[in-house]
Amino acid sequence: MERCAPVENAIPPMTDLTADNITENVVAINSTCSDARGKFIFERAVHHLHDFAREVRLSSEEWMIGINFLTKVGQISDDLRAEMILLSDTLGLSMLVDSIDHPRIGEVTEGTVLGPFHTHDAPDTDLGYTLHGDPDVTRLFVLSTVKDTKGNPIADAKVDVWEGDSHGFYDVQNFNRQGPDGRAVLHTNSEGMLFFNAIVPVPYPIPDDGPVGAMLRFLNRHPNRPGHIHVMLQKDGYDKLTTALYPRGDPFETSDPVFGVKESLIVDLGEVDDEIAENYGVKKGTALLKYNFVLATDEEARAMREKKAIEAMKKQNRKMKMLNGLPIPDLD
Ligand SMILES: [Fe+2]
Known part of the structure; x- marks a missing residue:
């Protein structure tokens, strides 16, 4: 955050502090910030935080538990351990913000949580790539298209895909990680086609050996996410889409700890037939995931958001x- 340029008016003097007027005093002392949007966010955040404390009659001991918890969330976090994202996800805030920032537009593919396992070191590679080196897996061929809202194919969209292994672990959870596995960056062809070899995703527990796991146990919640494949699609002029696809029938489909499942993102798997086997060099009978992604333009997304x-x-x-x-x- 850069320092906010001050506006001309002086800070209004604070009045004698009480539980009832401290909110107005904090808002007043923040009032010389010239960033209208930033000032508005802080003003409302302070109001809601203070009202929360007043409403539940928060004790000093309870707030210290909260401070210690947030401190641990920060301390356990690093480039490969995104505990803060996990906290945002498990409190439903990530999905809420995504639904505000990317409101539903007709048939445009819905978004879902980014989650804590996306990295920036996936190989930039060709369509047809095999995500996993592990041979002991149930293969899944993903065959999809990427189009705009008028049905026109979107060529050369950048597509990040990532998923866990057959035991439900992402590569970043491996202490001996040698490099990326189970992830790739692909690009749609001139017909907007996207295809790659994955594995049938399995349910997995979100990392629950840290403070967020302790919070879930306190709340009598389980950590298990339904199996899914993450997909992030980007193309200049189009609204960035971060989403995931969930094969139907997972035991955790209706109790996802990060609230990521939407009906439109649940998919029925099929099987690779003779034609697909021949066209894409995939073994007949391999599990098949077909899905057509639809992206909104930046203009369509901005208009709906507004x-x-x-x-x-x-x-x-x-x-x-x-x-x-x-x-x-x-x-x-
Ligand atoms: Fe995931």
């Missing part, structure tokens, strides 16, 4: 205006 924001502001009875597609208070 429409939803205006609807939400009307419900809140706030006098607001839009700045770069996001709401800020209208003080004029």
Whole structure:
């Protein structure tokens, strides 16, 4: 965060602090920040945090437990251990923010959690790539298209794909990780086709040996995610899509600890037939996942985001205006 350039007005003097007026005092001392959107976010965050403490009558002991918990979330995190993302995911915040920032548009493929296992070292490789080196797996051929909302193929979209191994572990969970496995970066061809060799995904527990795992146990929650393959699609001019596909019938389909499953992302697997076997050099009878991704343009996504924001502001009875597609208070 860069330092916010101060506006001209002086900080309003604080009044004698009480549990009832401290919120207004914090908002006042933050009020000389000139970043309208940042100031609005802090103002509302302070209001909700303070109201939360007042509402539950938070004790000092309880808040210290909270501070120690958040400290541990930070301490266990590094480049390959994304505990903060896990916390956001397990509290439902990641899915909420995704649904606000990428509201549903017609047949556009819905998004879901990025999760803590995406990396930036996957091989940039060709269509037809085999994600896993492990030979002892149930193969799955993924055959899909990437199109726009008018049905036109999107060529040369960058597609990150990643999934766990046959035991449900991602490569980054291997202490002896030699390099990427179970992940790749692919590019759609001129017809918008996307195909690669994966394995039938299996359920797996999110890492539960840290503070987030302790939180789940406290809440009597299980850590098991339904099996899925992550897919992230990017192309200039189109809204970035971070999503995942979930084979139907997983025992954890309706109790995902990160709330990532959506009906439109549940897929029925088929089998590779003679034609697909011949065209793509895949063994007949291999499990088959067919899916057609649809991307919104940046303009379509921005228009829907703004429409939803205006609807939400009307419900809140706030006098607001839009700045770069996001709401800020209208003080004029
Ligand atoms: Fe995952």
